[in-house]
Amino acid sequence: MRRGRRFYYDLFSRVYDKVIALHSADKAGKLRSWLVEQGGCKGGMRVLDLCTGTGSVAIEASRTGSLVVGLDFSWGMLEKARDKGKGARHLVWVQGSAPFLPFRDESFHVVYCSHAFYELRDWEKLWTLGEVKRVLLPGGCFLMMEHEEPSHPVVRFLYKVRLASMGSLDSSRFISKELKLFSRFFKDVVREKSPTGNSKLIKGVKR
Numbered sequence: 001m002r003r004g005r006r007f008y009y010d011l012f013s014r015v016y017d018k019v020i021a022l023h024s025a026d027k028a029g030k031l032r033s034w035l036v037e038q039g040g041c042k043g044g045m046r047v048l049d050l051c052t053g054t055g056s057v058a059i060e061a062s063r064t065g066s067l068v069v070g071l072d073f074s075w076g077m078l079e080k081a082r083d084k085g086k087g088a089r090h091l092v093w094v095q096g097s098a099p100f101l102p103f104r105d106e107s108f109h110v111v112y113c114s115h116a117f118y119e120l121r122d123w124e125k126l127w128t129l130g131e132v133k134r135v136l137l138p139g140g141c142f143l144m145m146e147h148e149e150p151s152h153p154v155v156r157f158l159y160k161v162r163l164a165s166m167g168s169l170d171s172s173r174f175i176s177k178e179l180k181l182f183s184r185f186f187k188d189v190v191r192e193k194s195p196t197g198n199s200k201l202i203k204g205v206k207r
């Protein structure tokens with residue numbers, strides 16, 4: 001497990017939601033609701049929100065009546081998620097690492113991962129895709145949402161520096177091949193733009 005990254009997120013958890021609200025003018029709330037809708041969750045389903053952070057996606061998904069597990073490796077983020085989700089039913093928080101999921105095979109109907117996948121190292125991305133496939137039921141769906149590459153050159157440069165410092169040094173190469181890679185694990189892989197235009201969704205179904 002990456003201790004430095006965990007420590008970073010333990011600290012960042014204190015202001016994470018405020019920072020997101022500030023830089024996205026609360027589009028993030030709507031964006032995460034849109035993501036949940038795309039998964040088609042409903043009562044009786046079991047849902048995993050991978051790298052749940054402060055739990056926005058998991059809490060939204062639990063409103064559909066699905067049983068939702070929010071997993072993250074940062075205790076700080078999970079504590080915030082627990083506070084935010086207080087009173088919500090059908091919601092469980094689990095500390096764990098994305099490439100080593102502590103769940104049985106075929107446990108979930110839907111798995112989400114919002115704005116976290118690109119932060120994984122290249123080997124972690126591959127292992128995580130394998131693990132997501134393992135824990136999904138046949139016909140279950142994986143939905144990965146990430147920022148689109150910004151068009152403004154300065155913002156694009158900063159975006160690439162962030163990806164290089166967190167995920168892989170060669171993130172552009174990974175992004176150019178990601179649909180092919182997802183297709184190795186899932187069928188019916190599609191990519192679409194979010195309604196805000198700043199994020200993208202990649203969706204695939206377990207064979």
Ligand SMILES: C[S@@+](CC[C@H](N)C(=O)[O-])C[C@H]1O[C@@H](n2cnc3c(N)ncnc32)[C@H](O)[C@@H]1O
Binds near residue numbers: 054114
């Ligand atoms: C940018 S935040 C996104 C949080 C949330 N999904 C959202 O959309 O707001 C990235 C999250 O991924 C978590 N994370 C990063 N690498 C992880 C890993 N290998 N296993 C589990 N969680 C991880 C971090 O702790 C952090 O909470």
